[in-house]
Amino acid sequence: MTEQGRPRLTIVGSGGQPYREYCYQSLAGDYALSAVLPAEPTWQREYLTDHRVVDCTDPDAIAAALAELAPEQGPSGVFTWDELVLEATALACEKLGLPHMSSAAVARCRDKYATRSLMAGAGLPSAAHRLVSSADEAVAAAEEFGFPVVVKPRSLAGSIGVVRAEDAAAVRAAFELATGAAYATLPAGEGILVEEYLDGPEISVDSVVFEGVVHCVHVAQKRLGFPPYFEEVGHLVTAATPDALPQEVAELVRAAHRTLGVDYGVTHAEVRLTAAGPRLVELNARLGGDLIPLISRMATGIDLVKAAAEIALGHDPEPATRGGGGGGTAEVRFVYPPHDCTVRSVDLTAAGSVPGIVHTAALAGPGTQLLLPPKNPIPRLAALIAVAGDEAGTGRALDLAQERVVADVEPLTG
Numbered sequence: 001m002t003e004q005g006r007p008r009l010t011i012v013g014s015g016g017q018p019y020r021e022y023c024y025q026s027l028a029g030d031y032a033l034s035a036v037l038p039a040e041p042t043w044q045r046e047y048l049t050d051h052r053v054v055d056c057t058d059p060d061a062i063a064a065a066l067a068e069l070a071p072e073q074g075p076s077g078v079f080t081w082d083e084l085v086l087e088a089t090a091l092a093c094e095k096l097g098l099p100h101m102s103s104a105a106v107a108r109c110r111d112k113y114a115t116r117s118l119m120a121g122a123g124l125p126s127a128a129h130r131l132v133s134s135a136d137e138a139v140a141a142a143e144e145f146g147f148p149v150v151v152k153p154r155s156l157a158g159s160i161g162v163v164r165a166e167d168a169a170a171v172r173a174a175f176e177l178a179t180g181a182a183y184a185t186l187p188a189g190e191g192i193l194v195e196e197y198l199d200g201p202e203i204s205v206d207s208v209v210f211e212g213v214v215h216c217v218h219v220a221q222k223r224l225g226f227p228p229y230f231e232e233v234g235h236l237v238t239a240a241t242p243d244a245l246p247q248e249v250a251e252l253v254r255a256a257h258r259t260l261g262v263d264y265g266v267t268h269a270e271v272r273l274t275a276a277g278p279r280l281v282e283l284n285a286r287l288g289g290d291l292i293p294l295i296s297r298m299a300t301g302i303d304l305v306k307a308a309a310e311i312a313l314g315h316d317p318e319p320a321t322r323g324g325g326g327g328g329t330a331e332v333r334f335v336y337p338p339h340d341c342t343v344r345s346v347d348l349t350a351a352g353s354v355p356g357i358v359h360t361a362a363l364a365g366p367g368t369q370l371l372l373p374p375k376n377p378i379p380r381l382a383a384l385i386a387v388a389g390d391e392a393g394t395g396r397a398l399d400l401a402q403e404r405v406v407a408d409v410e411p412l413t414g
Helices: 017-027 043-047 059-069 083-096 103-110 112-121 135-145 168-180 247-260 292-300 304-312 391-403
Strands: 008-012 032-037 050-053 076-079 129-132 149-153 163-165 192-196 202-210 213-225 231-238 265-274 277-284 329-335 341-347 357-362 382-388 406-411
Touching: 008 059, 008 083, 017 043, 017 292, 017 304, 032 043, 032 059, 050 059, 059 083, 076 083, 076 304, 083 103, 103 112, 103 247, 103 277, 112 129, 112 192, 112 247, 112 277, 129 135, 135 149, 135 168, 135 192, 149 168, 163 168, 168 192, 202 247, 202 292, 202 304, 213 247, 213 292, 213 304, 231 292, 231 391, 247 265, 247 277, 265 304, 292 304, 292 329, 292 382, 329 391, 357 391, 382 391
Parallel strands: 008 032, 008 076, 032 050
Antiparallel strands: 129 192, 149 163, 149 192, 202 213, 202 265, 213 231, 231 329, 265 277, 329 382, 341 406, 357 382
């Protein structure tokens, strides 16, 4: 064993403090945590026993850091929830012979065209699609599928550059937007996808996968805003058991894992519930973002962060997914400015005092410029989380808390 009898767990990448500190807090008591990071730790430092700073886009650099951090004896594991370093981490683990989802499976999930193509080849319900390299090709695909369509970058994240287009002119504008979209170090310029629009509510299904067995654990209702863009403005989870998930949805999610070769890790699937049945939007090869695992733990008592850690150590995660002690219904809502602005301050004191509000976090510090979709990726002022007995209860608490958010912002002009 490692420090104080705890197994060593090395985290690659990080994500921002408001979105991922709860992961460190969940793990720190049971594991000796080390990290491979792209910059010196700041808020992460109190949770770490050791760390290395490397180029986290370089699998060889990650592998060398992991080898240095590995304990001389006792169990150790590696895992990441960071979309930006997924493929590099998988390649590094393969180089060292460490348990991890395969780099090939990660690549298939990250590449939306590969996902769509493999799903279609397996006869699984997804969306009609076409990879295009010009606005003319995009319009031709849209006219073939029928309007509306969705235009999106091939390999980005966070719904960046994703647009619903109602006619040929909108498709041309969407193609230009998607072509120019960028998100940190993720690849761009690999073609643009035009897809049939999938009507109906959207849910996400988080699963644990161990030795090829897929166990659906959490289901979240997704709140979308800023049409025709697909900005994720909130998520809701109830304490319903996985058995309550419609069988056809569970079967689709499991089949997608098999088709993409995902047999190890924690995943986040997005599914549209259309009139013709469920359709897979995408399968993410990582823990869900947007605080979904946190609200899921509040609602169900199941901690997917610990389940992911156990999988990384080569352990069956089943004990970590038994749950119990959840609060019933938990919902996160993200607060946006009314217009493009520079943030002076965000005060959540009054919002946090509303009954039922269990967590608040400012997401934009002084001096931050926020440009509403589609001009700026995820331009949020704050996150609010409510727990109640039902959806109506979380909605009432969040409505009142949002009214009490005090945001001092300077409008941007010109």
